Amino acid sequence: MDPKRELTSIDLAALVTELNRYEGAKVDKAYLYGDDLLRLRMRDFDRGRVELLVEVGEIKRAHAAKPENVPDAPGRPPNFAMMLRNRLSGADFAGVEQYEFDRILTFEFERGDENTKIVAELFGQGNIAVLDETGEVVRSLETVRLKSRTVAPGAQYEFPSSRLNPLTVSYDAFKRQMEESDTDVVRTLATQLNLGGLYAEELCTRAGVEKTIPIEEAGDDEYRDVYGAMEELRATVKSGDFDPRLYVEDDSVVDVTPFPLEEHEREELNSEAFDTFNDAVDEYFHRLDLSDDEPEENDNRPDFEAEIAKKQRIIEQQEGAIEGFEEQAQQERRRAELLYANYELVDEVLSTVRGAREEGVPWDEIRETLESGAERGIPAAEAVRGVDGAEGTVTVEIEDATVELDVSTGVEKNADRLYTEAKRIEEKKEGALAAIEDTREDLADVKRRRDEWEQEDEDDEEEEEEEPADIDWLNRESIPLRTEEYWYERFRWFHTSDGFLVIGGRNADQNEEIVKKYTNKHDLFFHTQAHGGPVTVVKATGPSEPSKEVEFPDSTKQEAAQFAVSYSSIWKEGRFADDAYMVSPDQVSKTPESGEYIEKGSFVIRGDRTYFRDVAAEVAVGVQCEGETRVIGGPPSAIEGRAETTIRLQPGQYAQNDAAMMCYRKFRERFADTSFVRKIASADKIQEFLPPGGSQLVED
Template sequence: MDRKRAMTSVDLAALVGELRDYTGAVVDKAYLYGDDFVRLKMRDYDRGRIELLIEVGDPKRAHVAVPEHVPDAPGRPPNFAMMLRNRIAGANFEGVEQYGFDRILTFRFEREDQTTLIVAELFGDGNIAVLNEDHEVIDCLDTVRLSARTVAPGAQYGYPDERFSPLDCSYAAFAAKMDESDSDLVRTLATQLNFGGLYAEELCRRAGVEKTTDIDEATDDDYEALFGALERLREPILEGRTDPRLYEDDGQVVDATPLPLEEHTAEGYDATAFEHFNGAIDAYFHRLQAEAETETDTGDDKPDFESEIAKFERIIEQQQGAIEEYEKQAEVEQQKAELLYGNYDLVDEICSTVQSAREEGVPWDEIETTFEEGAERGIDAAAAVVGVDAAEGTVTIDLDDKEIDLDPTMGVEKNADRLYQEAKRVRGKKEGAQAAIEDTREDLEDVKERRRQWEADDDEDDDADEESPDRDYLSMASVPVRYDEKWYEQFRWFRTSDDFLVIGGRDADQNEALVKKYMDPSDRFFHAQAHGGPVTILKATAPDEPAREVDIPDTSKREAAQFAVSYSSVWKDGKFEGDVYEVDPDQVSKTPESGEYIEKGGFVIRGDRNYYRDMQVGVAVGIKCEPDTRVIGGPPSAIEPVAETSVRLQPGQFAQNDIAKRLYRTFRERFNDTSFVRKIASADRIQEFCPPGGSERVE
């Protein structure tokens, strides 16, 4: 029993019309699960909440899901999800198109300030690319650099070559495509007509022809019967008259199709009718996942390392091919430029001749005739011309069996320089591909190392290990991810040694919000005695708890004070200590003295202040693994005891993003499971805990 793992081209053709019914819905938020699953939460005046799911890994699908089938929101959104939110939050969904008969969908979103296209590639390794209106890639889940197409930030999105579509072909085109084959009927329908195995079998069954009939032995009657079956299959799909079915075998889902299939009926599968194909697909993939999670444990829960290894090896092979192609292309362009200089007088004569003729108003066809006549008379410059393009205003010449397009208005030097620049551009693409292949090789080694570690630890009881407080997470082959986003993670934050929450503003807006919305009467307010410091609140109680008097230990107060000075301009100025004051919440006011003005994010403090003089700056950034997994940062005395591993920072020479990248590399070196570090402690997340200004490690 083969169960559908990816939507077919026929599925997508049937689904597109239904998805267009959601045109006008407004995007609320975008989510990214793992590295291959995007969820777009939308709302519509008539329909209410709409959840669009696009998954390009395993399985591959795109459909609207009922809320009950939507996974819980993931943790802190990665950069890709944040980019999506910035571009399409508040945008209108304006429709979706299938690219030819390929498994590619392009979703269009319109907002007053910009247009955004989301391209979902539901074939091969799968990918999602976000484009602007000019089809330039803003970002993508995976970078693709092949000789035939490129999908990379900053590049023009390259669709693959469009495949033959049986949904809009004539009988003549159908017959001609069939005649190109040297196989049997069913294989020809599957490959030449791009129907795939299932629908190829279905057409043969509906047409009443023997599927194994060789093409050379097929008659006109066979072709006509197959084309008639094709028309009966495609008409309801193109007209939106689907009659969806969900198929099951022994209680397990097998397939969801836009029309009843005789092939599945012959297999004895149970069928359930649906009003809409989208509903059938949603139910199918929800059931598929649920059944996979509840299947009987065979005792062999080894991850599928071999599939991962094969995937990365395949990507490396593609990238190596692209690198070789780029080098060949660059070499050809450079040789062309050198040929122009090597034949300077001849090329100059051609350019001058064309330019003079054009200035005199001579038509391009006459110029071409003149060169042909000159070639017959044995004139070298004329003989070198092999083509004239009036539309482009260019002349093609042949030098040493290399055809070169010339712009006669530019002269020899500029034409050669254009070719040199093209060679340089292509070599730049080669360098990008080389960087990409190094990343892929690193991913491949990560998988191989996890496989070696798994095999070495095969006899360990993983469940018992997870409960062990002495578990060595640094040496584990696969660290379980346990992450639940908290409300306070929008701010700077840490928990003190006594487990009190401390939160600080990242900017003036957050400073305002902390005082107005999150500061309760029993909390404590801290601020560095320096301009440009964060509002720092030591929370006595949680926001959903009633305010009450709490005895906050002095250790927590001093850690809050160190936090306040470390993330202030004191650190940015390269100083190692500064003064911090503490006051009650009722001493903090937005009302200035008469005739004075308070800037955004600023406050007036009235009454006595409790000072922490010469408070030492100090920040530790680390990774916590129990009871949850996340990056943490703050005063070393609060961070180091609870982090699996950490690094201390002090004011120094490396900018915030540079020190974050250095810490990321350090953590990857310390953890055996480097994929866990990528998921939990990306450089972006680490940077959130690094003080503004320069930093360096404390060795």
């Protein structure tokens, strides 16, 4: 038999029980392998190191793994992994839930400043979405825009449509679902009851019911036998009392289950027992990986065709979503118009139901009264198709459309609600139109990169040539993106012309954090004479590196001083220069003199200071193309040597966002690849490097 490559809904239900035993574990770091395997390294007080793996590609799984079964850490982490590290470092694992009976797991993490959910979609194309506390998508591996649901950054996460859950269904609902089928017993269990082929056959075997019996020949005896077997399965899953098995055929693993299956025993498969289902799943996928064919030699050539196919698939989804949005908006608007066109009938329905509720008539009695009225031919009652007491709604059918009405309001407000919904859907359509243009640009970029790669292969098939040092980036039609995220990017930052990292606080909280957490004894501390400036620190070494003494050049010190002055309050005041001073970290203290008070973000400086007099308030922003592609900003002498093109700014009359937009427009004029500028140097990204207050652009 073919080996299992995806966990079933039953498997996930069993795993949830075991994975929740790791509640309270702290997250250390996140890794992303390729574009479908996520690894979270955690620490558990009782169990030590915990490695959580979630894979959503050809193989779909989620489990804790033994350290020896975890792949080596990949190279430089991509943006998705860096984003997770920023959100999850030090967070507590708060538990995992399965969405209904679907192959969707939601992992929840709690941290003082922000809570995060990771939704793993282990079905179809597979996806991982990261949500904030409100359920809004922060980032996802795949953007999904379908008629039925949207998964995209900035949008509320939408689960797929609900499916019947065989682990909670009542016998009456189970029997009704079976009787409505037009196929045999096992296929009905597999599809209508959502059990899948293997477990549908297993239930028939356990119940002693012939699986190929047509539904019309099955009766209450067969249904009760199958339902009884399903109740036993439900009890086992909920109790967590498993007897896991890993099944082997011809020395290769083929399946893993939380309990022995009679179906596999009939097939005479060899089995191995495990203490926990999680351990069995970990071993199964570890050995499945080892049994896969050896990968072909990799020549480091990106899989352009796969990327192109992926972009084309996304475009098809987006086009389908746009059509769906148009249709939905039209339907909602037509429903609203039908309410007005049949005002008297709708008003009579609402008034009748609302009046009965005000008199305390139960919903069931209202439903019976309406059914009786329909039998007597009363038009308003005949239009009613359903009553929902829990939601306080009544559904009517007008012409060929059904409309759900809120009985607590009148016709006008119900119609307004439908018009509002139509407008909301049209706004989603506008977002989808913008997204499809972005995807088309991305597709064009991939095709251009493929063509460039193939051209380079023709020039030299054996070695990969570096970009020539004198490449004309401004006139290049397509510039490849090479961007990573770093720990210091949430602060103000730049690299000096000598290569040293300088960081500064954006507010009082960050000032405190930089001094307490990111300042070592061999760093340099800068500040301005003016009140309201950023704490500025020149780093001798990185935060994870051992502190060591270095010799800072005068140029680095001068640039750090200009950074401290430029991002201080003097820029807001419209002044063009001020003094800055430098001290060593051991001169900086939070302990005030007796009787004095220190505000948050402020510090006491003791000892001698080295002053930098009359330092110019001036910054430059630019677009870096060599090495990494990104916006950079800071002292002109540090930025102009690193960026392909720059703009200088001084204190002036343009608000920060207006100045950022002016810079963005100038960069678009300078680059032939305008889509590159839009992605790398948007006005929002430029604004992060502008001082607070008004600015003016310094003409060349």
